[in-house]
Amino acid sequence: MKTDIRDKEKNIIERKNKNKFKDNKLSKTLLPMLVPIGMIFFSFFVGAIIMLIFGYDPIQAYVSLIRGAFVGNFNITQTLLNSVPLIFTGLAVAFAFRCGLFNIGAEGQLYLGSLASTYIATAIILPAILHVPLILIAGALAGGLWAFLPGILKAKTGSHEVITTMMMSWIGVFLSSYIIRNILKDPRTDLPVSKTIYKSAELIKIDKILPIPALKGTRLHIGFFIAILTALLIWYILKKTTIGYEVRAVGFNPYASEYAGISIGKNIILALFISGMLAGLAGSVEIAGLHHKLWDRYSAMYGFTGIAVALLAKNNPIGVIFAAILFGATQAGGKSMQLDANVPVDMTDILEGIVIFAVAAEEIIKMFIRAREKRRLAQIGTT
Amino acid sequence: MENLIKQREILKLENITKAFPGVLANDRININLLEGEIHAILGENGAGKTTLMNILYGLYNADEGKIYLDGTPIEIHSPKDAINKGIGMVHQHFMLILQLTIMENIILGKETAKGGILDMNSAEKVVKQYSEKFGLHVNPKAKIMDTSVGIQQRVEILKALYHGANILVLDEPTSVLTPQEVVELFKVIKSLTAKGMSVFFITHKLEEVVAISDRVTVVRDGRVVDTRKTKDTNKVELARMMVGRDVVLTVTKDKVEKGDVVLNIKNLEALDYRNLRAINGVNIQVREGEIVGIAGVAGNGQAELEEVLSGLRKAHKGNIYFKDKDITHISTRDRLRMGISHISQDRLGRGLIVDFNITENIILGDHDRKPYANGLILNFTSILNETEKLIGEFDIRTPSPFLPVHSLSGGNQQKLIVAREFNREPDLLIANQPTRGLDVGAIEFVHNQLLKFRREKKAILLISLELEEIMSLSDRILVIYEGEIIKEFKSSEATKELVGYYMMGGEKKKINHEEMRA
Numbered sequence: 004m005k006t007d008i009r010d011k012e013k014n015i016i017e018r019k020n021k022n023k024f025k026d027n028k029l030s031k032t033l034l035p036m037l038v039p040i041g042m043i044f045f046s047f048f049v050g051a052i053i054m055l056i057f058g059y060d061p062i063q064a065y066v067s068l069i070r071g072a073f074v075g076n077f078n079i080t081q082t083l084l085n086s087v088p089l090i091f092t093g094l095a096v097a098f099a100f101r102c103g104l105f106n107i108g109a110e111g112q113l114y115l116g117s118l119a120s121t122y123i124a125t126a127i128i129l130p131a132i133l134h135v136p137l138i139l140i141a142g143a144l145a146g147g148l149w150a151f152l153p154g155i156l157k158a159k160t161g162s163h164e165v166i167t168t169m170m171m172s173w174i175g176v177f178l179s180s181y182i183i184r185n186i187l188k189d190p191r192t193d194l195p196v197s198k199t200i201y202k203s204a205e206l207i208k209i210d211k212i213l214p215i216p217a218l219k220g221t222r223l224h225i226g227f228f229i230a231i232l233t234a235l236l237i238w239y240i241l242k243k244t245t246i247g248y249e250v251r252a253v254g255f256n257p258y259a260s261e262y263a264g265i266s267i268g269k270n271i272i273l274a275l276f277i278s279g280m281l282a283g284l285a286g287s288v289e290i291a292g293l294h295h296k297l298w299d300r301y302s303a304m305y306g307f308t309g310i311a312v313a314l315l316a317k318n319n320p321i322g323v324i325f326a327a328i329l330f331g332a333t334q335a336g337g338k339s340m341q342l343d344a345n346v347p348v349d350m351t352d353i354l355e356g357i358v359i360f361a362v363a364a365e366e367i368i369k370m371f372i373r374a375r376e377k378r379r380l381a382q383i384g385t386t
Numbered sequence: 387m388e389n390l391i392k393q394r395e396i397l398k399l400e401n402i403t404k405a406f407p408g409v410l411a412n413d414r415i416n417i418n419l420l421e422g423e424i425h426a427i428l429g430e431n432g433a434g435k436t437t438l439m440n441i442l443y444g445l446y447n448a449d450e451g452k453i454y455l456d457g458t459p460i461e462i463h464s465p466k467d468a469i470n471k472g473i474g475m476v477h478q479h480f481m482l483i484l485q486l487t488i489m490e491n492i493i494l495g496k497e498t499a500k501g502g503i504l505d506m507n508s509a510e511k512v513v514k515q516y517s518e519k520f521g522l523h524v525n526p527k528a529k530i531m532d533t534s535v536g537i538q539q540r541v542e543i544l545k546a547l548y549h550g551a552n553i554l555v556l557d558e559p560t561s562v563l564t565p566q567e568v569v570e571l572f573k574v575i576k577s578l579t580a581k582g583m584s585v586f587f588i589t590h591k592l593e594e595v596v597a598i599s600d601r602v603t604v605v606r607d608g609r610v611v612d613t614r615k616t617k618d619t620n621k622v623e624l625a626r627m628m629v630g631r632d633v634v635l636t637v638t639k640d641k642v643e644k645g646d647v648v649l650n651i652k653n654l655e656a657l658d659y660r661n662l663r664a665i666n667g668v669n670i671q672v673r674e675g676e677i678v679g680i681a682g683v684a685g686n687g688q689a690e691l692e693e694v695l696s697g698l699r700k701a702h703k704g705n706i707y708f709k710d711k712d713i714t715h716i717s718t719r720d721r722l723r724m725g726i727s728h729i730s731q732d733r734l735g736r737g738l739i740v741d742f743n744i745t746e747n748i749i750l751g752d753h754d755r756k757p758y759a760n761g762l763i764l765n766f767t768s769i770l771n772e773t774e775k776l777i778g779e780f781d782i783r784t785p786s787p788f789l790p791v792h793s794l795s796g797g798n799q800q801k802l803i804v805a806r807e808f809n810r811e812p813d814l815l816i817a818n819q820p821t822r823g824l825d826v827g828a829i830e831f832v833h834n835q836l837l838k839f840r841r842e843k844k845a846i847l848l849i850s851l852e853l854e855e856i857m858s859l860s861d862r863i864l865v866i867y868e869g870e871i872i873k874e875f876k877s878s879e880a881t882k883e884l885v886g887y888y889m890m891g892g893e894k895k896k897i898n899h900e901e902m903r904a
Contacts, residue, residue, distance in 0.1 A: 244762045245754040252750065255741045261698060262728070262736040263751035264719030 039315055039322070042365065043329065046357040053353060054346060064344040068351075071339025072332035078339075080221040084293060085331030086324075088113070088302070090230040091285030092309025093327050094237050095278045097318040099150075099164075101241060102274035103254035108153070108168030109282035110306025111175025112146035116283025118179050119145035120290050121187055121197050121297040124204035134203040139229075139287050146283015147276045149175055154275035158268030164275065172306065183299045195299035206292035226292035231324060233284065238320040250274050282306060303334070311355055314362045330355060393420040395457070396584050397473075397553055402451035404437055411437040412448070413608040419553065419586060422579050426587045426599035426616070428628055430825030431796060434608040435588045436478075439555050442586075443475045444468045474546025475555040480538050482530045488537075489513045489526035492545045516547055521577050535684075536567035543574065554578065555586045560594060564683050565853055565886035572598050590628075590825060592621045593854070604628050629827050637833050637858050640841060644861075645674030646709075648814050648845035649695075654704035656687075656694045664690040666869040667704070672814070675843040677836065679860030680871075681853060683889050687869035688849045689731070692818040695847070696728045697721050708814065722751055727812035729803055731819035731849075733796070737803045740792035744784060745773040747791050748806050772809075780805040781831070797828030804835055815839060818849040833859060853882060853889075867891050 051061035072082050092109045099106035106112075120142040129137065153167035180195070187197035206224040209215075241247035252260040253270040261267055285305055290297055308330055315329070316322030337351035397419040404412040411434045419425050429435045441448045444462040452459050455471055462468050468475070482491050489509050498509045513526045522540045530538060539559060546554055556575070560568045575585055575598060587599060595602050596616060604611040604627040611627045625633040649672040658664035665687045672678045682688055693699035695706065697718035705714045713721060730736035738747050749758045749769055757768040773787045782801045784794060791799060800820070807815065817836065821829040836846060836859060850856050856863055863880050865873040865888040873888040 243764055243766075245759050245764060246762060248746070248749075248753050248764060252739055252742070252746075256735070256739040258732075258735050259737060259739050259750070261718065262696065262730060264697075264717065264722045265751075266719075 036322075038365065039317070039326070039362070042315070042361040043358060046354055046361050049357050050350065050354045054350065059346045059350075060344065064340050064346040064350070067343035068333065068336035068340045070336070071343075072336030076217045076219075076221055078335060080218065080223040081335040082328065082332040083223055083227055085334045086327040087226050087230050087292070087331075088285040088289050088305040089308055089312050089327035089330050090234060090324055091281050091288065092305050093312030093316060093323040094234055094309075094320055095281035095285070096309045096313035097316060097320060097323055098237060098241075098250075098281060099274055099278035100313060100318045101247075101254050102250045102270060103257070104157075104164050104271065104274055104278070106150060106153075106168050106275060106278045106282075107165055107310060108150065108170075108172030108175075108306070109278075109285075109309045110302060110304065111168075111172030112149045112279045112282035113286040113289075113302055113306050114175045114179040115149045116142035116146035116286030117290050117297050117301075118182055118187075118286075119283070120204075120287035121200065124200035124291060125187065125198045128201050129203060131203040131205075134201070135206065135291065138204050138291055139284060142283045142287025142290075143280040144283070146286065147280035150275040150279025150282070151272065154272035157275070158271045164271075168275075176300070179297075180299050183297055187297060189296070197297040199296045200290065204291055205295060206288065222293065224292035226288035229284075229288060230327075233281065234320045234324050237281070241320065246273070282309070285309075308355070311359045314359055393422060395419070396421045396455070398454040398457075399438070399442065400452045400454065402438060402441060402448050402453075404434075404441060404446060404448050410608050412441070415451070415605070415608075415610050417603050417610065417613065419584050420601075421584055422582050423600040424575060424579055424585045424587055424598055426589060426595040426602040427605060428589060428592070428595050428602055428624060429605035430590055430628060430827065431823065432825070433605045433628075435605055436557060437608075438605070439475065439557060439586065439588060442468065443473060443555060469549050469551070472550055472552045473555065474543075474549060474551025474553070476539065476542040476546060476557065476559060478558045478561060480542055482538055482541060484531040485529065487527050487529050488524050488533070488541050491530060491541055492516075492526075492548050494545075496549055512548070513544065516544055520544075520547060520574070520581065522574055534567075535562045536564070536570065539563070539571065540574070543578075552582070553584050553586070555588070557588045558590070559587070560589070560591065562684075564889055565882055566890055568594075592624050592628075592826075595624060596621060606630055625826060629825075631827075633826055633830055637837060639837060639859070642675035642840055642843065644676050645843055647671050647673050647707075648709055649847060650707040650710075651695075652705045652707070654691075654694065654706065655702040656690050656699055657702050658690055663702070664869050665694065665702075668866075668869070668871055670847070670864065670871065672845040672847050674813075674845055675840055676861045677840055677846040677848055677859050679856035679863045680847065680849040680866050681856045681863055681885050681889055682851070682866035684851050686866050688818065688851075688866060690869075691866070692728070692730070692816060692849060695816050696726070719751075722810065725811070725813040726816065727807035727810050727814070728816040729807055729818065729820045731822055733799055733803065733822070734792075738791050738799060741790060743788045743790050744777070744782070744794075744802060745769050745787050747802055748773045748776060748809075750806065752810060776805040776809060780835075797824050797831075800824055800828060800832065804832060808835065808839065812844070814845045814847070816847045816849075819851060820848070821850075821852065821855060829855075853885060857882065857885070865889055865892075 047065065054061040054064055071078055073079055092113060095109045095112070096106055120138040123138045123141045124134070149171055150168060153164050153171055156162045156167050157164050183197055184195050189196055189198045206226050209223045209225060209227070210218040210221060212225070241251065249260070249265050249270050250273070252265055253267055257267045294301060312323055312326045312330055315326040333351045333354055337348045340346045340350065341348045395418050399415060399417045402412050402415040415438055417427070427435050427438070437446065440446045442453065442462065444464045444467050447463060453462060454460065460471055462471065489506070492513050493509045498505045498512060510526050517524055522544050524537060524540055524544065530541065543554070559571060563571060575587070579585060589595060599616045601613060602616050602619065602624065603613040604624060606628060649670070651668055651670040654665055654668045655663060656665040668691070670678065680688060680691070690699060694701050697716065701714050705712055707713065708724060708726060713724070734740055739750065752758055753764070757765060757772065759765060770787065776782070777784065777787060780801045782798050782805065784798065791802065794802070820836070821832050824832065836848070840846060848856065848859060857877070857880055860877055863875040863877060863885060864871045865885060867889065872892055875885065
């Protein structure tokens with residue numbers, strides 16, 4: 004009996020160790036993905052219950068949602084177009100998270116990026132090869148500046164970035180309203196919109212460079228590829244460079260980082276600056292790729308949805324791409340859900356909300372497990 | 387204790403087994419406690435001592451096994467059960483409410499009351515009565531936060547007695563005490579057993595077992611190695627039983643020629659976080675091939691001294707010279723680069739990033755220079771090579787270099803830190819409590835590394851609360867008290883009593899007391 008327990012225990016330990024250290028690439032890449040996918044299914048299940056309660060047909064709703072998001076060239080490109088700004092804002096939030104910072108002001112940084120890009124794109128004419136990079140750089144720098152200030156404040160005075168990025172965000176939103184209506188305004192109309200940008204500042208449509216018949220006539224632009232390349236770049240920076248190493252070190256344990264000669268303040272400022280640059284790029288790419296003019300309050304809360312994207316992606320830059328496409332798809336599909344199944348489009352907001360809850364709940368459960376683990380280790384004295 | 391055989395068996399733990407996921411913490415443990423005896427339970431960290439006592443105290447339920455009190459089997463499911471059965475426990479970390487007075491803490495849970503109203507007068511009376519009966523003198527009306535650690539421990543013991551304990555479990559009770567306080571504690575324990583109390587004394591320190599216990603049970607890897615009468619055994623044998631191999635208990639220091647002054651601290655002053663003076667005009671010199679030990683009771687400026695030296699805290703006044711260069715205002719990073727390594731007392735807080743894996747912790751601090759990085763790009767081949775080399779050299783036990791550091795044992799975590807800090811090839815090492823919380827085997831390892839470093843004619847400033855450690859390693863011993871170095875000893879002149887006397891303030895304290903009276 005007693006030896007049984009010991010043997011069983013040993014077996015469990017051995018099995019655990021084997022699983023833990025087996026260099027199985029497949030399980031390494033698949034396992035972390037399974038959890039979010041489960042979360043999404045769970046959220047749709049809860050969403051179905053809610054629809055039933057309110058007298059809608061969830062099956063019809065989901066069928067039309069999926070059709071609206073993925074069936075047909077137009078729908079697919081709409082999903083991908085929606086995902087472009089979300090990839091950028093998701094990366095912005097995720098990068099700051101890796102440094103232990105919660106940048107909830109991506110919305111304002113996005114508007115600053117839009118403003119700077121629109122200004123460069125309407126004020127000067129340059130060859131496209133110069134003009135496009137210039138407006139992207141200008142947008143990134145403007146967004147970066149908007150997050151840099153909270154970074155300075157946090158590093159120098161300790162003021163909390165949740166407060167400061169949020170306040171800066173609203174300043175950014177209303178500042179851009181003012182500038183659009185008074186400085187960049189298109190004089191030919193009374194609407195709150197800027198002049199149209201020069202052709203040389205536009206991002207090329209994909210159907211112009213890739214002879215894919217399915218994309219013919221769609222609005223999908225190379226901003227989608229820029230977003231994916233940016234995600235890869237951020238992954239590389241975090242994983243393979245000293246910059247990313249320091250940012251993560253400070254995020255995990257600022258005290259140990261400081262003790263090893265890593266400047267906490269420098270990394271806070273840098274992480275928020277890069278975060279803001281990414282959010283600013285979201286604005287630049289939207290203007291140069293899709294809208295070609297800056298409408299007042301045009302952003303469909305991309306900055307805030309970016310928080311949900313980062314959460315669902317567990318702050319993994321590659322995961323951000325998929326999470327952004329998912330949110331882009333529910334937004335694209337939501338419209339056809341309303342048309343075909345008569346389910347209000349607000350249902351997509353509810354679904355997004357449930358996804359966030361599910362992700363947060365998982366973190367809470369993990370926190371409990373970790374706390375229990377810690378207590379256990381403390382009791383047997385191995386910590 | 388000639389009549390041990392005649393003593394009544396008051397408590398028996400039979401076949402106690404407790405498994406946690408991944409660990410069998412207690413494996414069929416049998417221990418009995420005789421009336422009026424001091425029974426030491428000796429084992430390394432993680433051997434399962436504390437788990438066993440937590441089962442006895444009802445914090446855990448055993449998977450298997452029985453507990454007998456006076457020969458009858460009993461069930462203990464909560465600390466309340468244990469207290470009702472007369473079992474009291476004093477934890478390593480005290481469970482006192484700082485804002486309340488001593489008597490309020492003692493009566494908590496079994497308050498003296500008249501018709502629902504607290505009766506503090508009789509509380510005071512009862513507390514005084516208990517403290518006189520057992521020779522545990524305290525001021526019932528003092529607030530806990532104004533009392534010393536030694537007094538707080540007394541309060542914990544009094545609390546257990548007040549709640550009716552006749553079996554007392556003391557979990558590593560000396561780890562927070564000064565040598566003098568330890569002597570006091572031992573007197574108290576002996577007077578308790580003289581009055582018929584029985585005591586389980588949990589420790590990993592051999593000297594304490596020999597000094598105080600009647601019998602000793604050695605625990606290793608969750609199992610009982612043996613139970614002996616203390617007078618029939620000795621330290622060497624106990625150490626072997628505890629670690630499972632021969633352990634060299636006394637370090638042998640080679641004679642090393644002292645060279646130039648490496649660290650020169652002149653009139654250093656520093657403030658603590660409340661902006662009060664924590665270090666007050668300190669002068670310290672450390673030479674090549676020398677270990678200088680800073681002895682003192684915790685909270686006398688050691689933490690601040692470490693921080694000022696590593697560049698995390700500003701010097702208020704004075705200067706720090708490293709090889710004749712003034713480094714007082716130089717950043718932590720630059721000090722590391724100049725050849726100053728440090729081992730923090732706070733292993734998990736300062737020393738490691740526990741969510742990082744071993745390779746990432748090995749490069750911490752050197753991550754942005756060769757061979758770990760080319761410019762901004764990390765070089766994973768040389769990072770892995772270097773890590774594997776160090777894992778071998780410093781015997782870090784791990785199944786993989788990519789294991790997060792929080793899943794290593796304390797000893798292996800410390801080995802990792804030592805490996806990293808020595809691998810920087812420094813000329814000066816500042817070690818603050820480098821063996822804190824480690825077991826005998828790991829302590830031996832760290833001490834040998836420090837001595838090897840000294841043989842290589844490097845300088846070490848060793849700050850420690852463990853007087854034994856200071857005495858056995860240092861060439862010179864400086865005693866720090868209230869932020870001042872109040873006494874210097876050559877290692878040959880120092881005795882435990884003498885150093886302990888100065889740790890408590892020595893003459894300085896006497897003068898202060900007289901001033902206060904006048």
